[in-house]
Amino acid sequence: MLDNLIQNFINGVMLGAIYTLIALGLSIIFGVMNIVNFAHGDFVMVAMYATFWISTGLGWDPVATPLITIPLLFLIGVLAYYLLIHRTLRRNYVTQIAVTVGLMVFLRSITQVLFQARPRTITQSIIQGTLNLGPYTFTMTRLASAIVAVVFIVAIYLFLAKSWAGWAIRAASDDLDSASLLGINPTKTYALSFGLGSALTAVGGALLITFQQVDPTMGMRFGLLSWAILALAGLGSIPGLLISGTIVGVVESLTAAYWDPRARSLTVYLLFILILWIKPKGLFGRK
Amino acid sequence: MLKKISTPKNLLLLGIILFTLVLPLVIGSNQYVLVLTTTVILFGVMATSWNLIGGLGGQLDLAAGAYLGLGAFTTGTLLTRWNITPWVGMPLSGLVAAGVAALIGAPLFRFRVRGVWYALSSSALVQVLYTAFMMWSSVGGPMDQYLPRYDASFYYLRYNTYAPYYYILLMLLYIALYLNYYIRGTRLGFQLMALGESEEAAEVLGVNARNSKLKALMIYAYLVGVTGGVYTCLFGYYHPRFFDSNMSTEVAILGIVGGLGIPYGPLLAAAVLVRGRELLRANLGTVVERSSMAVYAVILVVIALFRPSGLAVLAGDIYRAIRLRFAKDTYVKSADSAGD
Amino acid sequence: MSNLPILQVINLSKKFGNLVAVNNVSFQVNSGEIVGLIGPNGAGKTTLFNLVTGLEQPDSGKVFFKGTEITHMAPYQICQLGMSRTFQIAQTFSSMTVSEAVRVGAYNRCDEKTVIAKVNEIVNLCNLEAIRDIKCGELSLVQLRRVELARAIATGAEMLLLDEAGAGLTAIELAELMRLLSRLNSEAGLTLCVVEHVMQMVMGLCPHILVLDSGVLIAEGVPDEIRRNSDVIEAYLGVRELE
Numbered sequence: 001m002l003d004n005l006i007q008n009f010i011n012g013v014m015l016g017a018i019y020t021l022i023a024l025g026l027s028i029i030f031g032v033m034n035i036v037n038f039a040h041g042d043f044v045m046v047a048m049y050a051t052f053w054i055s056t057g058l059g060w061d062p063v064a065t066p067l068i069t070i071p072l073l074f075l076i077g078v079l080a081y082y083l084l085i086h087r088t089l090r091r092n093y094v095t096q097i098a099v100t101v102g103l104m105v106f107l108r109s110i111t112q113v114l115f116q117a118r119p120r121t122i123t124q125s126i127i128q129g130t131l132n133l134g135p136y137t138f139t140m141t142r143l144a145s146a147i148v149a150v151v152f153i154v155a156i157y158l159f160l161a162k163s164w165a166g167w168a169i170r171a172a173s174d175d176l177d178s179a180s181l182l183g184i185n186p187t188k189t190y191a192l193s194f195g196l197g198s199a200l201t202a203v204g205g206a207l208l209i210t211f212q213q214v215d216p217t218m219g220m221r222f223g224l225l226s227w228a229i230l231a232l233a234g235l236g237s238i239p240g241l242l243i244s245g246t247i248v249g250v251v252e253s254l255t256a257a258y259w260d261p262r263a264r265s266l267t268v269y270l271l272f273i274l275i276l277w278i279k280p281k282g283l284f285g286r287k
Numbered sequence: 288m289l290k291k292i293s294t295p296k297n298l299l300l301l302g303i304i305l306f307t308l309v310l311p312l313v314i315g316s317n318q319y320v321l322v323l324t325t326t327v328i329l330f331g332v333m334a335t336s337w338n339l340i341g342g343l344g345g346q347l348d349l350a351a352g353a354y355l356g357l358g359a360f361t362t363g364t365l366l367t368r369w370n371i372t373p374w375v376g377m378p379l380s381g382l383v384a385a386g387v388a389a390l391i392g393a394p395l396f397r398f399r400v401r402g403v404w405y406a407l408s409s410s411a412l413v414q415v416l417y418t419a420f421m422m423w424s425s426v427g428g429p430m431d432q433y434l435p436r437y438d439a440s441f442y443y444l445r446y447n448t449y450a451p452y453y454y455i456l457l458m459l460l461y462i463a464l465y466l467n468y469y470i471r472g473t474r475l476g477f478q479l480m481a482l483g484e485s486e487e488a489a490e491v492l493g494v495n496a497r498n499s500k501l502k503a504l505m506i507y508a509y510l511v512g513v514t515g516g517v518y519t520c521l522f523g524y525y526h527p528r529f530f531d532s533n534m535s536t537e538v539a540i541l542g543i544v545g546g547l548g549i550p551y552g553p554l555l556a557a558a559v560l561v562r563g564r565e566l567l568r569a570n571l572g573t574v575v576e577r578s579s580m581a582v583y584a585v586i587l588v589v590i591a592l593f594r595p596s597g598l599a600v601l602a603g604d605i606y607r608a609i610r611l612r613f614a615k616d617t618y619v620k621s622a623d624s625a626g627d
Numbered sequence: 628m629s630n631l632p633i634l635q636v637i638n639l640s641k642k643f644g645n646l647v648a649v650n651n652v653s654f655q656v657n658s659g660e661i662v663g664l665i666g667p668n669g670a671g672k673t674t675l676f677n678l679v680t681g682l683e684q685p686d687s688g689k690v691f692f693k694g695t696e697i698t699h700m701a702p703y704q705i706c707q708l709g710m711s712r713t714f715q716i717a718q719t720f721s722s723m724t725v726s727e728a729v730r731v732g733a734y735n736r737c738d739e740k741t742v743i744a745k746v747n748e749i750v751n752l753c754n755l756e757a758i759r760d761i762k763c764g765e766l767s768l769v770q771l772r773r774v775e776l777a778r779a780i781a782t783g784a785e786m787l788l789l790d791e792a793g794a795g796l797t798a799i800e801l802a803e804l805m806r807l808l809s810r811l812n813s814e815a816g817l818t819l820c821v822v823e824h825v826m827q828m829v830m831g832l833c834p835h836i837l838v839l840d841s842g843v844l845i846a847e848g849v850p851d852e853i854r855r856n857s858d859v860i861e862a863y864l865g866v867r868e869l870e
Contacts, residue, residue, distance in 0.1 A: 036403045087592050093402060094347055098543050098591040105536060106584035113578050220532055224414065227407050266418040269411040276404050277394040398701060474734045474742075481720055481731040488718035491680055493706035493735030493782050 003135045008257040009250055010136060014146035016249020018207050020242050021149040022222060023229035024156060025200030031235045032173040032193045035085055036097050039104040041223025043198050046107055047073055047205025048214040052120050062125045062210050069202040077198025081191045104219065112216040119213040127210065145207035152203055156196075157238045169193050221265055228272035234282020244283065307457055311450040321449045325521075327554075327561045328456045329514070334541035334553030335463040336510035341539060342548030343467075343476065344503040345483040346402055350391070350409035351538035353416050354384035354508045356530035358515020363525035364426055366434055366443065373444040377516035384512025385505040387412075392504045396497040398490055410532065417530035433524045444520040452521045456514070460554070463510055467550035475502055533580070540587050546597025556597075560586075632691075633658040633786055633818050634710075639678055639688035648674040650842035651688070656786070656835075661812055661819045663833030665826075665853075667862055671842040672822045673715060676788050680712050681705045692786070706735055711779040712788035715822075717771045721764030725755050725774050728763055732781030745781060753777040753807065769800045773807075780811065786818040793825040801825065805832050830854075838862070 026040045050072060051065045080103060088096045131138040160166035171179040172189045180186050208214075225248065233244035248268055256264040275282070314320050333351050340348045361383045362376035391412055395405045421429050437445040446452070470476040478499045481489035486496055519525040541560065545552030564579045590597065634656040641649040648671045656662050664672050677683040679690055681702040690698045697705050711732075720728045726746055733745040750759050753773050758766065763774060772792055779787055789808075793801055805828055811817040823829045829836060830850045838846040838853060840862040846853055853859055 036406070084588060084592070091591075091595060094341070094345065094543060094547060095591050095595045097347055097403070097406065098540075099588055101536060101540070102584040102588035102591065104584075105540075105587070106581050109578055109580040109584065113581070220410070220414065224407065224411050228411075231404070231407075260422060262422055263418060266415060269415045272411055273391070273408055273415070276400075276408055280395075280397075280400050280404065398703075473739065477727065477731050477734060480723060481728075484720040484722065485718035487682060487702070488714065488720070488778075489731065490702035491682070491706055491712050492732045492778055493703050493711075494731065495701075495703045 004257075005254075007136050008253050010138075011142065012250030012253030013246050014138075014142045014249070015253060016246035017146040017149040017153070017242075018204055019225055019229060019249050020245025021152055021207075022201055022204035023226040023233075023241055023245055024153060024238065025197040025204070026226040027197075027230055027233075027235065027238075027241060028156075028169070028193050028200075029197040030230065032169055033085075033089075033190050035194075036100060037194075037197075038097060038100040038223065039080075039107060039219075040197075040201065040226055041221065042104050042107040042111075042219030043073060043076070043201040044205045044208070044222040045111065045214060045216070045219040046076070047202040048209040048218070049111060049115060049120070050202075051206045051209050052122055052214060055122055055124070062122050062206065063127060066203060066206050069206055070199050073202035074195040074199040077195040078191050080198070081194040085194065086187065086190070104223075108216055108219055115216065117216060119215040121213040122209055125210055139211060141210040145210060148207060149204070152200070153238065153242060156200070160238075165192065169196075224269060224272065225265070228268050228275075230282075231272055231275050231280075232282055234284050237284045240282070240284025304461075311453055318449065321453060323562070323565055325449050325453045325456060327558050328453065328460050329518070330538065330541060330557040330561055331554040332456055332459045332463055332514050333511055333538045334545065334557050335460060335467060335550070336507045336514075337538050337542040338467055338545075338548065338550065338553050339470065339503045339507045340500070341542045342546075342552075343470065343479045343483075344500050345479070346396075346500060346504070347406040347539060348409050348504070348507070349406055349532070349535045349539055350388070350412045351511055352529065352531040352533075352535035353409070353413045354388065354511035355515040355518060355534070356413075356416060356420070356527070357384045357387060358512035359519035359525040359529045360420065360426060360515075361512070362516035363432055363434060363519045367432060372442050373516055373520050374442075377513045380516040381509035381512040384515065385509040388504050388508035389501060392501050393497065396500040396504075398486065398496045410535070413530050413532045413535055417527050417532075420527040420530065427526070429527070431524050431526045434520065436523065444517075445523065449521075452517060455517050459510065459514060459517070464550055464554070466506065466510075470503075475499060479503060537583070540583060544587055544590050544597060546600050549597065549600065552597050552600075631658055632656065633693055634679070634820070635689075635691040636675075636679065637689045637691070639675070639690065640686050641674055641678055641683060642686055647842050649678060649685070652839070652842070652844045653688075654837055654844060654847065656818060656820060658785075658818055659812070659816050660835055661808070661821065661833050663829040663836040664820060664822045664839060665824070665829055665836060666839035669841075670839040670862075672839055673790055674842075675839065676712060676790055676822065680710065680788060706782055706784070709783065709785040710788070711782045711784040711786075713772075713775040713779055713790055713792055715790040715794075717768075717775055719763045719766075719771060719774075722762060724760050724762055725766070725777075726750060726759040728774055729755070729777050729781045732778040735782035749777050749781045752780070752811075768795050769797075769804075772796070772804070776807070780817070784817070786820070789819065789821045789823075791822055791824060793823055793828045796825075801828060804828075808832060 022044055026037065029035055029037050029040070047069050050069045051062055054060050054065045054068055055062045084099045084103060088099050125141065127140050127144050129140050131140060131143060160170055168179070168184045168189050169192065171182065171184055172186060172193070229241065229244045229248050232247065233240040248271070251267050251271060252264045255267040310324065311321055333355070337348060337351060340346050358377070358380035361380040362373050365371040365376040365379065366373060391408055392405070395408060420426065434445060435443055437443050438447045440446070444451070478489065478494045481492065481494055482496055482499060490496060515529070518529070541556040542553045544560070545554070545556035560583060567579050567582070594600070632655045636655070637653050639649055639652045640647070652675060664675070666672055674683065678685045681697070681700050681704070684699060688698070689696060692705065692708055692710055695708060697708065720731065729749050730742060730746045733742050733749065737745045750756055753776060755773060755777055758770060763771065766774065776789070776792065793804060796804065808819060809832065812819055821829065821833060834849060836848065836850060836853045837844060838856070838859050845858045845862060846856045848856070
């Protein structure tokens with residue numbers, strides 16, 4: 001009984017790591033630019049489909065697909081920024097959001113037309129099998145994905161903390177006008193942030209599809225999940241994000257195991273709404 | 288006095304109203320046009336009601352589907368379980384929807400909580416309700432719940448023609464339009480407009496941000512809830528798929544594209560987009576219909592980027608341009624361009 | 628015009644991270660007074676205003692208005708009690724006309740039946756007749772300032788806090804503003820607390836002056852005393868005496 005609980009808990013933690021990575025992408029975009037990217041979850045979905053298509057269509061092993069999907073999503077992000085977001089920066093907030101909502105709907109319907117509604121999965125990968133440690137079983141794909149996710153999260157944390165570009169991003173998020181006085185090109189910084197945030201979804205999506213399926217409606221789920229993690233964590237703290245992501249992953253996992261698999265997102269959404277009621281700035285929020 | 292009332296604008300308005308009232312009679316047996324028009328009005332009601340919270344209230348609400356579904360389930364369950372007529376069920380549906388709306392809105396309309404969280408919460412609400420109702424077997428769960436079939440029953444509001452539903456929805460549309468105009472001239476309207484310009488300035492002038500937004504939200508939710516009741520009677524069944532995120536987004540898109548805050552804007556958008564979708568589908572088949580949402584999206588983005596004031600203002604500009612073009616003498620020309 | 632305190636600020640403090648913006652400030656404003664609040668830039672004047680009007684929450688201390696504690700009240704509640712304010716950077720209702728903007732304020736005390744009359748009254752009082760139907764977004768600075776003032780008065784406020792209402796005005800416009808404020812104070816009994824950098828306005832208008840520096844209240848008194856106070860001179864000029 002207890003073993004079962006711990007197993008589900010561990011599965012949740014592993015899942016949480018990947019969710020955190022995806023939420024991190026959103027946090028960079030929202031935290032830096034105050035842009036609400038409604039299409040974020042659908043970027044994940046696009047990344048998943050891209051991985052699917054490259055591995056089944058071109059025969060690549062899913063492990064290698066990020067070589068294409070990361071630059072691809074980065075590019076899509078930068079393009080989306082220049083074409084759509086850049087022009088709406090000074091408008092009222094509903095207009096700003098309208099553009100990303102349009103992007104979201106567009107991605108969703110195009111995917112539906114291209115791939116139809118039925119779910120797709122990947123079955124072949126060099127990462128296979130399971131690892132057994134005592135009474136607990138780790139699916140290799142999940143485990144490997146979780147480890148990769150954590151590696152990326154740490155990498156981004158260091159990037160933001162130590163590199164010049166990372167510093168520029170953080171400066172821009174605090175005070176754009178002062179940052180531009182210090183020689184930071186706001187447009188390029190924003191485009192970079194948007195591209196970076198989108199590229200992270202590529203990694204997350206590539207990881208997810210190794211053990212989950214994808215269909216055109218999943219964008220909403222990943223989007224809301226990311227926002228829930230962001231709301232729980234508050235803005236400005238990556239370790240906080242990781243803790244919140246883990247909480248969300250565990251909640252989902254335990255709900256699916258002990259209540260009803262259909263309800264797994266339900267509890268997360270309820271948690272989301274609850275957090276907004278009680279602590280709108282999040283548990284670890286700085287701003 | 289009669290001269291004062293019978294300005295060209297008022298006469299046009301009267302003409303339109305009369306036309307909408309006799310439309311079903313004029314069409315006669317051509318159900319297709321009636322169905323299409325009813326669909327336009329259905330979306331028109333929801334989008335015009337949405338305008339109260341979205342345009343006037345300045346909040347992006349993505350929960351129209353939640354209120355529609357709640358309305359459908361309330362009216363439907365009251366009918367199938369306790370044989371209560373939808374004429375009682377529909378007003379009650381509105382109350383249920385408004386109540387749930389208050390629950391979502393109250394914590395989030397606090398002073399200075401950013402609007403994006405409301406948008407996301409409302410989106411989550413639709414999903415929460417969908418999953419919850421799918422799991423809730425005592426009101427039907429995943430099974431379609433059918434309403435009793437009648438060819439023509441007033442008590443059960445079941446007819447085998449669209450005409451009665453057309454009229455009910457038309458009345459709801461007029462109510463929604465009227466409220467849009469009326470509220471603007473009242474305290475609530477002024478307070479909402481001020482909040483939209485500067486929440487801080489409004490608050491120090493005595494405007495309670497939360498209460499004002501809640502009022503707009505609840506009126507909108509009530510109207511959509513009642514529409515939900517009509518919806519279930521129209522289609523003859525109810526099911527959790529009515530909690531539809533896509534439709535909720537569509538309603539918001541109609542409101543935005545139509546022109547935020549302009550009362551007849553969303554209706555115009557509804558007419559254009561629903562008709563457009565029908566045309567696409569009829570002429571090019573279902574593949575294109577699925578991509579009709581993609582077309583919606585592109586239109587939304589284009590309008591947001593280039594003409595954020597919306598279709599209604601665009602239409603207004605076109606109307607003025609046409610009048611100027613056909614003006615019979617310079618007096619009218621100059622009066623026209625000075626008046627607006 | 629009684630001389631009872633209408634506003635009492637007791638040991639008010641506020642920190643933003645490591646920066647102490649307002650440090651244990653206490654003072655009192657009597658009903659019908661005009662009080663000036665001056666100090667170098669960054670002294671914490673606007674933060675103090677925000678704390679008093681409910682736009683920020685203090686870390687410690689209390690605020691009493693007309694005897695009621697308003698320390699943690701929301702801005703709209705404080706307005707309903709009778710205190711309003713203007714902003715340093717004008718918060719314009721750009722798409723609304725002048726009379727519509729005033730009407731927003733008027734609804735604080737009026738209902739639908741009396742609101743139009745009140746709007747007309749205020750529009751006349753503040754000389755806005757000529758521009759009453761012009762959209763606020765199209766006004767000049769001095770017109771905007773007058774509208775902001777009018778909006779706030781329309782709420783029926785008994786006390787107004789003005790944040791740098793004189794900034795950017797020409798000498799004539801300044802004199803006009805001072806006359807209007809004086810009139811409102813003497814005729815309508817409006818209590819005023821004015822943050823200002825324009826010394827002429829402060830010295831000419833305010834019999835009671837408070838001086839803030841780095842969040843601390845360093846001096847309080849009549850204009851002559853303040854002019855000669857070495858702490859004040861040091862705060863502004865860095866030297867303790869002027870030769």
